[in-house]
Amino acid sequence: MKVPKGYITGLGRDIPHPRIAHLYQGTFGDLGLGMCRYAYNRKEDGYSIWRGNEGIYGICKLCMNRAQKGLDGVDNPYYTDEMRKADEELEEILSKPLTPEEQAEIDAILRG
Numbered sequence: 001m002k003v004p005k006g007y008i009t010g011l012g013r014d015i016p017h018p019r020i021a022h023l024y025q026g027t028f029g030d031l032g033l034g035m036c037r038y039a040y041n042r043k044e045d046g047y048s049i050w051r052g053n054e055g056i057y058g059i060c061k062l063c064m065n066r067a068q069k070g071l072d073g074v075d076n077p078y079y080t081d082e083m084r085k086a087d088e089e090l091e092e093i094l095s096k097p098l099t100p101e102e103q104a105e106i107d108a109i110l111r112g
Helices: 061-068 081-095 100-111
Strands: 007-012 022-027 030-034 049-051
Touching: 007 030, 022 061
Parallel strands: none
Antiparallel strands: 007 022, 007 049, 022 030
C-alpha cells in the first residue's frame, strides 16, 4: 500500500510487536496526530513508534481511509480533558517566577 503524501507510517514499540502499522500526519522528523485512535500506545506521550516501518499485515485500513479522504488526525484518546487541565494548571504554576524566599530556600538546600 502506498503511503499518501504528508503522512508517515509508524509501528508501535510494544511487545509483542504489533502486526499493523498506523499513519501519522507529518514528516519523519515532525510527526503529528495519529490517523486513528489505535495509533496511540502511550498515555503520557501519545505514542512510541518505529517510524517508517510497516507491520506484517501492512497499514491500518482506518488510518489509510482517513488519510485518503483528507480527514484530520485524532487526538490521543488516553489524554483526557482532566489530564489536559491538570497539565495546564501545572504549567501555570511552573511558569511563575520564584519569590525571594523560595529562591533562598532552594539555594540553602543546594549548598547543603
